Amino acid sequence: MTLSAKPYLRDISMRDDDDIDLDRYPFNIPAVRDLNRLSFHPDVTFFVGENGAVKSTMLEAIAVAMGLPAEGGSRNVSRQQQEVSPLQSVLRLSKGFKAPRWSYFLRAESAFDVISYIDETWKDSFPRRPPPVSLHKSSHGEAFMQLLLDLGPDGFYLLDEPEAALSPNRQLAALSAIDQLVKRGSQFIIATHSPILLAYPNAKIMVFDQAGLSEVAYEDTEHYAVTRDFLNHYQRRIEQLLGDDEDDE
Template structure:
Protein backbone atom coordinates (compact mmCIF):
# COMPACT_ATOMS: atom_id res chain seq x y z
CA UNK A 1 0.00 0.00 0.00
CA UNK A 2 1.21 3.51 -0.71
CA UNK A 3 0.33 6.90 0.64
CA UNK A 4 -2.76 8.72 -0.52
CA UNK A 5 -2.37 10.18 -3.99
CA UNK A 6 0.42 7.86 -5.11
CA UNK A 7 0.19 6.14 -8.50
CA UNK A 8 -0.34 2.69 -6.92
CA UNK A 9 -2.69 3.73 -4.12
CA UNK A 10 -5.16 0.84 -4.06
CA UNK A 11 -7.13 1.62 -0.91
CA UNK A 12 -10.84 0.90 -1.45
CA UNK A 13 -11.58 4.22 0.28
CA UNK A 14 -8.95 6.92 0.18
CA UNK A 15 -10.93 9.75 1.72
CA UNK A 16 -14.39 10.52 3.06
CA UNK A 17 -15.67 14.01 2.31
CA UNK A 18 -18.89 15.98 2.04
CA UNK A 19 -20.76 16.10 -1.24
CA UNK A 20 -20.88 19.56 -2.80
CA UNK A 21 -24.66 19.39 -3.04
CA UNK A 22 -25.15 18.13 0.54
CA UNK A 23 -27.95 20.05 2.26
CA UNK A 24 -27.89 19.70 6.02
CA UNK A 25 -28.45 21.79 9.14
CA UNK A 26 -25.21 21.95 11.11
CA UNK A 27 -27.18 22.56 14.32
CA UNK A 28 -29.36 19.45 13.92
CA UNK A 29 -28.59 15.78 14.49
CA UNK A 30 -26.45 14.08 13.29
CA UNK A 31 -24.39 17.06 12.08
CA UNK A 32 -24.58 18.50 15.61
CA UNK A 33 -22.48 15.61 16.96
CA UNK A 34 -18.95 17.11 17.23
CA UNK A 35 -17.26 14.19 15.44
CA UNK A 36 -19.80 14.19 12.62
CA UNK A 37 -19.57 17.96 12.29
CA UNK A 38 -15.78 17.73 11.99
CA UNK A 39 -16.10 14.98 9.38
CA UNK A 40 -18.47 17.15 7.33
CA UNK A 41 -16.21 20.20 7.61
CA UNK A 42 -12.77 18.65 7.15
CA UNK A 43 -13.28 15.20 5.63
CA UNK A 44 -11.37 12.16 6.78
CA UNK A 45 -8.48 10.23 5.24
CA UNK A 46 -8.69 6.47 5.69
CA UNK A 47 -5.28 4.77 5.70
CA UNK A 48 -4.63 1.23 4.62
CA UNK A 49 -5.20 -1.41 7.27
CA UNK A 50 -7.45 -0.99 10.29
CA UNK A 51 -8.89 2.28 11.59
CA UNK A 52 -10.59 2.16 15.00
CA UNK A 53 -13.15 4.76 16.10
CA UNK A 54 -13.22 4.81 19.91
CA UNK A 55 -15.32 6.92 22.24
CA UNK A 56 -18.24 7.12 24.64
CA UNK A 57 -21.81 6.22 23.78
CA UNK A 58 -23.26 8.97 21.60
CA UNK A 59 -19.88 10.18 20.34
CA UNK A 60 -20.79 9.33 16.72
CA UNK A 61 -18.75 6.16 16.14
CA UNK A 62 -21.57 3.97 14.86
CA UNK A 63 -23.18 6.85 12.98
CA UNK A 64 -19.98 7.39 10.98
CA UNK A 65 -19.26 3.69 10.36
CA UNK A 66 -22.86 3.11 9.27
CA UNK A 67 -22.77 6.10 6.90
CA UNK A 68 -19.45 5.10 5.32
CA UNK A 69 -20.75 1.56 4.82
CA UNK A 70 -23.93 2.81 3.14
CA UNK A 71 -22.03 5.32 0.99
CA UNK A 72 -19.81 2.42 -0.14
CA UNK A 73 -22.89 0.54 -1.29
CA UNK A 74 -23.33 -1.85 1.62
CA UNK A 75 -26.75 -2.61 3.11
CA UNK A 76 -27.23 -0.43 6.22
CA UNK A 77 -28.58 -3.39 8.23
CA UNK A 78 -25.48 -5.46 7.53
CA UNK A 79 -24.15 -7.84 4.92
CA UNK A 80 -22.13 -7.63 1.72
CA UNK A 81 -22.55 -5.59 -1.43
CA UNK A 82 -23.55 -8.82 -3.18
CA UNK A 83 -27.00 -8.77 -1.63
CA UNK A 84 -29.34 -6.33 0.10
CA UNK A 85 -32.10 -6.75 2.61
CA UNK A 86 -34.01 -4.24 4.70
CA UNK A 87 -36.64 -4.24 7.42
CA UNK A 88 -37.20 -0.81 8.97
CA UNK A 89 -34.99 2.13 8.09
CA UNK A 90 -33.55 3.83 11.17
CA UNK A 91 -30.28 5.14 9.73
CA UNK A 92 -29.27 8.79 9.81
CA UNK A 93 -29.13 10.80 6.56
CA UNK A 94 -25.34 11.15 6.88
CA UNK A 95 -24.61 8.67 4.08
CA UNK A 96 -26.48 10.91 1.62
CA UNK A 97 -24.13 13.79 2.46
CA UNK A 98 -20.90 11.85 1.98
CA UNK A 99 -18.73 11.12 -1.04
CA UNK A 100 -16.05 8.42 -0.91
CA UNK A 101 -12.88 8.95 -2.93
CA UNK A 102 -12.02 5.48 -4.25
CA UNK A 103 -9.22 4.06 -6.39
CA UNK A 104 -10.85 2.87 -9.64
CA UNK A 105 -8.69 -0.28 -9.65
CA UNK A 106 -9.28 -1.14 -5.97
CA UNK A 107 -11.28 -4.17 -4.89
CA UNK A 108 -15.02 -3.48 -4.88
CA UNK A 109 -16.14 -6.14 -2.37
CA UNK A 110 -17.29 -5.04 1.06
CA UNK A 111 -19.07 -6.23 4.18
CA UNK A 112 -20.84 -4.41 7.01
CA UNK A 113 -21.19 -6.19 10.35
CA UNK A 114 -23.67 -4.31 12.51
CA UNK A 115 -24.21 -5.98 15.87
CA UNK A 116 -27.79 -4.97 16.63
CA UNK A 117 -29.31 -5.92 13.25
CA UNK A 118 -27.51 -9.14 12.42
CA UNK A 119 -30.53 -11.31 13.30
CA UNK A 120 -32.29 -9.89 10.23
CA UNK A 121 -29.21 -10.45 8.11
CA UNK A 122 -29.00 -14.07 9.30
CA UNK A 123 -32.56 -14.64 8.07
CA UNK A 124 -31.66 -13.16 4.68
CA UNK A 125 -28.42 -15.17 4.59
CA UNK A 126 -30.36 -18.35 5.33
CA UNK A 127 -32.63 -17.69 2.34
CA UNK A 128 -29.70 -17.53 -0.11
CA UNK A 129 -27.22 -19.88 1.62
CA UNK A 130 -25.70 -22.91 -0.04
CA UNK A 131 -24.99 -26.24 1.59
CA UNK A 132 -21.50 -25.10 2.56
CA UNK A 133 -22.66 -21.98 4.41
CA UNK A 134 -23.01 -22.00 8.23
CA UNK A 135 -26.45 -22.12 9.85
CA UNK A 136 -26.05 -18.86 11.73
CA UNK A 137 -29.44 -18.89 13.48
CA UNK A 138 -28.53 -22.14 15.25
CA UNK A 139 -25.43 -20.61 16.84
CA UNK A 140 -24.88 -18.40 19.86
CA UNK A 141 -24.27 -14.70 19.26
CA UNK A 142 -20.51 -15.05 19.53
CA UNK A 143 -20.36 -18.29 17.55
CA UNK A 144 -22.23 -16.69 14.66
CA UNK A 145 -19.86 -13.72 14.60
CA UNK A 146 -16.89 -16.09 14.57
CA UNK A 147 -18.48 -18.06 11.73
CA UNK A 148 -18.93 -14.89 9.69
CA UNK A 149 -15.31 -14.01 10.38
CA UNK A 150 -14.16 -17.38 9.04
CA UNK A 151 -16.51 -17.66 6.04
CA UNK A 152 -16.79 -14.04 4.90
CA UNK A 153 -14.54 -11.46 6.53
CA UNK A 154 -11.29 -13.46 6.53
CA UNK A 155 -11.89 -15.85 3.66
CA UNK A 156 -9.60 -15.72 0.58
CA UNK A 157 -12.63 -15.65 -1.71
CA UNK A 158 -13.98 -12.44 -0.21
CA UNK A 159 -11.10 -10.51 1.38
CA UNK A 160 -9.71 -7.26 0.02
CA UNK A 161 -12.18 -4.44 -0.26
CA UNK A 162 -13.73 -2.59 2.68
CA UNK A 163 -15.01 -4.16 5.89
CA UNK A 164 -17.04 -1.98 8.27
CA UNK A 165 -17.48 -3.28 11.82
CA UNK A 166 -19.84 -1.76 14.38
CA UNK A 167 -18.84 -2.88 17.87
CA UNK A 168 -18.18 -6.56 17.06
CA UNK A 169 -16.92 -7.12 20.62
CA UNK A 170 -20.56 -7.01 21.79
CA UNK A 171 -20.77 -10.71 20.94
CA UNK A 172 -17.25 -11.83 21.80
CA UNK A 173 -15.59 -13.47 24.78
CA UNK A 174 -12.06 -12.48 25.70
CA UNK A 175 -10.57 -15.46 23.84
CA UNK A 176 -12.74 -14.77 20.77
CA UNK A 177 -11.61 -11.15 20.80
CA UNK A 178 -8.00 -12.33 20.71
CA UNK A 179 -8.88 -14.55 17.74
CA UNK A 180 -10.38 -11.54 15.98
CA UNK A 181 -7.12 -9.66 16.50
CA UNK A 182 -5.21 -12.38 14.69
CA UNK A 183 -7.79 -12.52 11.90
CA UNK A 184 -7.79 -8.75 11.44
CA UNK A 185 -4.01 -8.89 11.00
CA UNK A 186 -4.44 -11.58 8.32
CA UNK A 187 -7.13 -9.52 6.58
CA UNK A 188 -4.80 -6.53 6.42
CA UNK A 189 -2.10 -8.72 4.87
CA UNK A 190 -4.59 -9.70 2.16
CA UNK A 191 -5.30 -6.05 1.40
CA UNK A 192 -8.55 -5.55 3.29
CA UNK A 193 -9.28 -2.07 4.62
CA UNK A 194 -11.21 -2.04 7.91
CA UNK A 195 -13.19 0.70 9.64
CA UNK A 196 -14.29 -0.40 13.11
CA UNK A 197 -16.26 1.31 15.88
CA UNK A 198 -15.35 -0.22 19.22
CA UNK A 199 -15.34 0.16 23.00
CA UNK A 200 -12.85 -2.69 23.38
CA UNK A 201 -9.37 -1.90 24.71
CA UNK A 202 -8.37 -5.41 23.60
CA UNK A 203 -9.52 -5.08 20.00
CA UNK A 204 -8.11 -1.57 19.61
CA UNK A 205 -4.68 -2.81 20.75
CA UNK A 206 -4.08 -4.32 17.29
CA UNK A 207 -0.47 -3.47 16.32
CA UNK A 208 -0.23 -0.96 13.50
CA UNK A 209 -3.86 0.15 13.75
CA UNK A 210 -4.86 3.78 13.25
CA UNK A 211 -6.84 4.97 16.29
CA UNK A 212 -9.22 7.92 16.27
CA UNK A 213 -10.83 8.99 19.54
CA UNK A 214 -14.22 10.69 19.28
CA UNK A 215 -15.69 13.01 21.89
CA UNK A 216 -16.81 16.56 22.62
CA UNK A 217 -13.65 17.76 20.85
CA UNK A 218 -14.62 16.00 17.61
CA UNK A 219 -12.12 13.51 16.16
CA UNK A 220 -8.48 13.25 17.17
CA UNK A 221 -5.75 10.75 16.42
CA UNK A 222 -4.35 9.11 19.51
CA UNK A 223 -2.22 6.24 20.78
CA UNK A 224 -3.76 3.15 22.36
CA UNK A 225 -2.26 3.81 25.81
CA UNK A 226 -3.77 7.31 25.81
CA UNK A 227 -7.35 6.17 25.17
CA UNK A 228 -9.74 7.02 28.00
CA UNK A 229 -11.24 3.52 27.89
CA UNK A 230 -7.79 1.96 28.31
CA UNK A 231 -6.92 4.19 31.27
CA UNK A 232 -10.29 3.62 32.95
CA UNK A 233 -10.37 -0.17 32.54
CA UNK A 234 -6.78 -0.46 33.74
CA UNK A 235 -7.65 1.63 36.80
CA UNK A 236 -10.77 -0.43 37.51
CA UNK A 237 -8.99 -3.78 37.20
CA UNK A 238 -6.16 -2.58 39.43
CA UNK A 239 -8.49 -1.51 42.24
CA UNK A 240 -12.25 -2.06 41.76
CA UNK A 241 -12.93 -0.93 45.33
CA UNK A 242 -11.96 2.64 44.52
CA UNK A 243 -14.72 2.74 41.91
CA UNK A 244 -17.31 1.00 44.10
CA UNK A 245 -16.95 3.66 46.78
CA UNK A 246 -18.39 6.15 44.28
CA UNK A 247 -20.81 3.84 42.50
CA UNK A 248 -22.47 1.82 45.28
Protein backbone atom coordinates in the same frame (compact mmCIF):
# COMPACT_ATOMS: atom_id res chain seq x y z
CA MET B 1 7.60 -2.63 -7.38
CA THR B 2 3.96 -3.70 -6.91
CA LEU B 3 1.59 -0.88 -6.07
CA SER B 4 -0.70 -1.77 -3.16
CA ALA B 5 -4.42 -1.60 -3.85
CA LYS B 6 -5.00 -0.40 -0.32
CA PRO B 7 -6.50 1.73 0.98
CA TYR B 8 -9.73 1.03 -0.88
CA LEU B 9 -11.20 4.05 0.90
CA ARG B 10 -8.62 6.81 1.28
CA ASP B 11 -10.63 9.52 2.99
CA ILE B 12 -14.02 11.13 3.40
CA SER B 13 -15.16 14.71 3.64
CA MET B 14 -18.48 16.49 3.80
CA ARG B 15 -19.41 18.34 0.66
CA ASP B 16 -20.12 22.06 0.78
CA ASP B 17 -23.88 22.29 0.80
CA ASP B 18 -25.95 25.28 1.83
CA ASP B 19 -28.92 22.95 2.37
CA ILE B 20 -27.28 21.17 5.32
CA ASP B 21 -29.09 22.07 8.54
CA LEU B 22 -26.36 22.24 11.17
CA ASP B 23 -29.02 22.21 13.91
CA ARG B 24 -30.31 18.84 12.73
CA TYR B 25 -28.99 15.44 13.87
CA PRO B 26 -26.36 14.23 13.08
CA PHE B 27 -24.95 17.51 11.72
CA ASN B 28 -25.26 19.13 15.15
CA ILE B 29 -22.80 16.62 16.65
CA PRO B 30 -19.25 18.05 16.84
CA ALA B 31 -17.57 15.10 15.08
CA VAL B 32 -19.86 15.61 12.08
CA ARG B 33 -20.24 19.38 12.17
CA ASP B 34 -16.50 19.90 12.15
CA LEU B 35 -15.71 17.11 9.68
CA ASN B 36 -13.14 18.42 7.23
CA ARG B 37 -11.23 15.44 5.90
CA LEU B 38 -10.92 12.09 7.62
CA SER B 39 -8.15 9.90 6.19
CA PHE B 40 -8.08 6.15 6.75
CA HIS B 41 -5.21 3.80 7.50
CA PRO B 42 -4.61 1.24 4.74
CA ASP B 43 -4.98 -1.55 7.30
CA VAL B 44 -7.15 -0.69 10.31
CA THR B 45 -8.87 2.50 11.47
CA PHE B 46 -10.81 2.55 14.75
CA PHE B 47 -13.66 4.86 15.75
CA VAL B 48 -13.91 5.38 19.54
CA GLY B 49 -15.94 7.63 21.79
CA GLU B 50 -18.84 7.72 24.22
CA ASN B 51 -22.30 6.45 23.38
CA GLY B 52 -24.07 9.00 21.22
CA ALA B 53 -20.87 10.32 19.66
CA VAL B 54 -22.11 9.14 16.19
CA LYS B 55 -19.44 6.47 15.64
CA SER B 56 -22.03 3.98 14.41
CA THR B 57 -23.87 6.65 12.43
CA MET B 58 -20.63 7.57 10.66
CA LEU B 59 -19.85 3.91 9.99
CA GLU B 60 -23.35 3.33 8.62
CA ALA B 61 -23.07 6.39 6.37
CA ILE B 62 -19.77 5.12 4.95
CA ALA B 63 -21.27 1.66 4.40
CA VAL B 64 -24.29 3.00 2.51
CA ALA B 65 -22.14 5.40 0.49
CA MET B 66 -19.98 2.39 -0.48
CA GLY B 67 -23.04 0.51 -1.71
CA LEU B 68 -23.62 -1.73 1.32
CA PRO B 69 -26.98 -2.21 3.08
CA ALA B 70 -27.57 -0.13 6.20
CA GLU B 71 -28.69 -3.21 8.14
CA GLY B 72 -25.43 -4.95 7.44
CA GLY B 73 -24.24 -7.67 5.10
CA SER B 74 -22.68 -7.66 1.66
CA ARG B 75 -23.89 -6.05 -1.54
CA ASN B 76 -25.81 -9.28 -2.19
CA VAL B 77 -28.07 -8.62 0.79
CA SER B 78 -30.86 -6.82 -1.01
CA ARG B 79 -33.51 -6.73 1.71
CA GLN B 80 -35.35 -3.53 2.53
CA GLN B 81 -32.96 -1.17 4.29
CA GLN B 82 -33.75 0.46 7.58
CA GLU B 83 -34.04 4.22 7.66
CA VAL B 84 -30.64 5.84 7.36
CA SER B 85 -29.37 9.20 8.53
CA PRO B 86 -28.95 12.01 5.98
CA LEU B 87 -25.19 11.94 6.56
CA GLN B 88 -24.46 9.40 3.82
CA SER B 89 -26.00 11.66 1.17
CA VAL B 90 -23.52 14.50 1.83
CA LEU B 91 -20.32 12.47 2.17
CA ARG B 92 -17.62 12.84 -0.46
CA LEU B 93 -15.54 9.66 -0.77
CA SER B 94 -12.01 9.42 -2.10
CA LYS B 95 -11.37 5.82 -3.14
CA GLY B 96 -8.25 3.91 -4.14
CA PHE B 97 -7.40 3.02 -7.71
CA LYS B 98 -8.74 -0.52 -7.29
CA ALA B 99 -12.05 -1.77 -5.90
CA PRO B 100 -12.01 -4.47 -3.21
CA ARG B 101 -12.97 -8.01 -4.19
CA TRP B 102 -15.28 -8.29 -1.20
CA SER B 103 -17.13 -5.82 0.99
CA TYR B 104 -19.12 -6.44 4.16
CA PHE B 105 -20.76 -4.35 6.88
CA LEU B 106 -20.84 -6.36 10.12
CA ARG B 107 -23.35 -4.77 12.44
CA ALA B 108 -23.90 -6.33 15.86
CA GLU B 109 -27.44 -5.07 16.41
CA SER B 110 -28.82 -6.44 13.13
CA ALA B 111 -26.57 -9.45 12.52
CA PHE B 112 -29.37 -11.84 13.57
CA ASP B 113 -31.75 -10.45 10.95
CA VAL B 114 -29.08 -10.54 8.22
CA ILE B 115 -28.25 -14.17 9.06
CA SER B 116 -31.98 -15.01 8.86
CA TYR B 117 -32.21 -13.33 5.47
CA ILE B 118 -29.21 -15.29 4.17
CA ASP B 119 -30.75 -18.55 5.42
CA GLU B 120 -34.10 -17.76 3.79
CA THR B 121 -32.73 -16.70 0.41
CA TRP B 122 -29.96 -19.27 -0.03
CA LYS B 123 -32.19 -21.83 -1.78
CA ASP B 124 -33.50 -19.27 -4.29
CA SER B 125 -30.06 -17.82 -4.96
CA PHE B 126 -28.16 -21.13 -5.21
CA PRO B 127 -30.72 -23.86 -6.10
CA ARG B 128 -28.05 -26.39 -7.13
CA ARG B 129 -25.79 -25.94 -4.14
CA PRO B 130 -26.37 -27.46 -0.69
CA PRO B 131 -27.30 -24.86 1.95
CA PRO B 132 -24.65 -23.95 4.49
CA VAL B 133 -25.05 -24.87 8.13
CA SER B 134 -27.23 -22.12 9.58
CA LEU B 135 -25.35 -19.74 11.83
CA HIS B 136 -28.45 -19.74 14.02
CA LYS B 137 -27.35 -23.19 15.17
CA SER B 138 -24.37 -21.52 16.82
CA SER B 139 -24.22 -19.16 19.77
CA HIS B 140 -24.21 -15.43 19.07
CA GLY B 141 -20.46 -15.21 19.64
CA GLU B 142 -19.72 -18.32 17.57
CA ALA B 143 -21.85 -17.05 14.69
CA PHE B 144 -20.12 -13.67 14.82
CA MET B 145 -16.69 -15.30 14.77
CA GLN B 146 -17.72 -17.56 11.88
CA LEU B 147 -18.83 -14.53 9.89
CA LEU B 148 -15.47 -12.92 10.55
CA LEU B 149 -13.56 -16.06 9.58
CA ASP B 150 -15.60 -16.39 6.37
CA LEU B 151 -14.54 -12.96 5.08
CA GLY B 152 -12.34 -13.15 2.00
CA PRO B 153 -8.97 -11.56 1.16
CA ASP B 154 -8.62 -8.21 -0.64
CA GLY B 155 -11.73 -6.97 1.12
CA PHE B 156 -13.14 -3.77 2.58
CA TYR B 157 -14.79 -4.43 5.91
CA LEU B 158 -16.77 -2.26 8.31
CA LEU B 159 -17.34 -3.67 11.81
CA ASP B 160 -19.70 -2.01 14.26
CA GLU B 161 -18.92 -2.96 17.88
CA PRO B 162 -17.96 -6.57 17.09
CA GLU B 163 -16.98 -7.11 20.73
CA ALA B 164 -20.67 -7.05 21.70
CA ALA B 165 -20.92 -10.76 20.92
CA LEU B 166 -17.41 -11.82 21.88
CA SER B 167 -15.80 -12.98 25.12
CA PRO B 168 -12.32 -11.63 25.90
CA ASN B 169 -10.77 -14.80 24.47
CA ARG B 170 -12.87 -14.47 21.33
CA GLN B 171 -11.80 -10.86 21.00
CA LEU B 172 -8.20 -12.06 20.97
CA ALA B 173 -9.17 -14.58 18.29
CA ALA B 174 -10.87 -11.78 16.35
CA LEU B 175 -7.64 -9.76 16.49
CA SER B 176 -5.81 -12.67 14.91
CA ALA B 177 -8.47 -13.10 12.22
CA ILE B 178 -8.36 -9.38 11.40
CA ASP B 179 -4.58 -9.50 11.15
CA GLN B 180 -4.68 -12.45 8.75
CA LEU B 181 -7.09 -10.56 6.50
CA VAL B 182 -4.99 -7.39 6.68
CA LYS B 183 -1.98 -9.41 5.55
CA ARG B 184 -4.08 -10.73 2.67
CA GLY B 185 -4.93 -7.30 1.31
CA SER B 186 -7.93 -6.21 3.38
CA GLN B 187 -8.82 -2.88 4.98
CA PHE B 188 -10.95 -2.46 8.12
CA ILE B 189 -12.85 0.41 9.70
CA ILE B 190 -14.08 -0.59 13.15
CA ALA B 191 -16.24 1.21 15.72
CA THR B 192 -15.46 -0.28 19.13
CA HIS B 193 -15.29 0.13 22.90
CA SER B 194 -12.89 -2.79 23.30
CA PRO B 195 -9.40 -2.03 24.67
CA ILE B 196 -8.39 -5.48 23.39
CA LEU B 197 -9.29 -4.76 19.77
CA LEU B 198 -7.83 -1.25 20.00
CA ALA B 199 -4.42 -2.76 20.73
CA TYR B 200 -4.01 -3.80 17.08
CA PRO B 201 -0.49 -2.59 16.11
CA ASN B 202 -0.09 0.58 14.06
CA ALA B 203 -3.83 1.14 13.74
CA LYS B 204 -5.22 4.66 13.41
CA ILE B 205 -7.53 5.52 16.33
CA MET B 206 -9.98 8.38 15.83
CA VAL B 207 -11.79 9.81 18.87
CA PHE B 208 -15.31 11.22 18.49
CA ASP B 209 -16.00 13.70 21.30
CA GLN B 210 -17.24 17.18 22.11
CA ALA B 211 -14.12 18.67 20.55
CA GLY B 212 -14.89 16.97 17.23
CA LEU B 213 -12.54 14.41 15.69
CA SER B 214 -8.95 13.76 16.69
CA GLU B 215 -6.35 11.02 16.36
CA VAL B 216 -4.99 9.48 19.56
CA ALA B 217 -2.42 6.86 20.54
CA TYR B 218 -3.66 3.59 22.04
CA GLU B 219 -2.34 4.23 25.56
CA ASP B 220 -3.90 7.71 25.51
CA THR B 221 -7.42 6.38 24.91
CA GLU B 222 -9.91 6.50 27.76
CA HIS B 223 -10.63 2.82 27.09
CA TYR B 224 -7.05 1.84 27.90
CA ALA B 225 -6.69 4.20 30.87
CA VAL B 226 -9.98 3.23 32.56
CA THR B 227 -9.46 -0.49 32.01
CA ARG B 228 -5.88 -0.41 33.27
CA ASP B 229 -6.81 1.64 36.32
CA PHE B 230 -9.74 -0.64 37.19
CA LEU B 231 -7.74 -3.87 36.84
CA ASN B 232 -4.86 -2.50 38.90
CA HIS B 233 -7.12 -1.12 41.64
CA TYR B 234 -10.38 -2.99 41.21
CA GLN B 235 -11.11 -3.48 44.93
CA ARG B 236 -10.73 0.22 45.66
CA ARG B 237 -12.72 1.22 42.58
CA ILE B 238 -15.59 -1.11 43.54
CA GLU B 239 -15.64 0.40 47.03
CA GLN B 240 -15.77 3.89 45.51
CA LEU B 241 -18.53 2.97 43.08
CA LEU B 242 -20.74 0.93 45.41
CA GLY B 243 -19.97 2.65 48.70
CA ASP B 244 -19.27 1.13 52.09
CA ASP B 245 -22.30 -0.59 53.59
CA GLU B 246 -21.00 0.05 57.10
CA ASP B 247 -21.19 3.80 56.48
CA ASP B 248 -24.88 3.51 55.67
CA GLU B 249 -25.80 1.86 58.98
